[in-house]
Amino acid sequence: MGFGGISIWQLVIVLGIIILLFGTKKLRNLGGDVGSAVKGFKKAMSDDASAEEPKKQIEQEQKDAEFKAADAAKTEEKTESKS
Template sequence: MLGGISIWQLLIILAIVIMIFGTKKLRNLGGDLGGAIKSFKKAVNDDGSKADEPAAQEPAKPLEHQAAEKKDAEFKTANKDQDKA
């Protein structure tokens, strides 16, 4: 017994779930769940290995430099649009 639930009650619940959702939908749900768990484990392992590696070789750019690059890109895009018109 699991917390007062007998095997017969579990079988009845399983039969009702199969009748409502069907075996195909339950099979797809199982595959999706398995894929999600696999992706989660991979992400956890990747994060752990990245923490052990040294910092990236290229230092981060200052925020002011990033903002200037963004403005330059926007300016170039705006100029291309005006040239087409």
């Protein structure tokens, strides 16, 4: 028993028919195209992930700056209310 009830001989027969219909050159080109598409997809995903890191860092720095500004304003209010 092979893949989901398909025997190895049935797979070999289907592969042979596909090779007869399309030829090995077209199948080789198709394999290369699929490989380059997968490589391009992986590269785009890694570029996208590395592009998000600086954005997250900038957002965190902005939040820190806002927190420091709010903290400074509270300290200033306390100082003014004591005087």
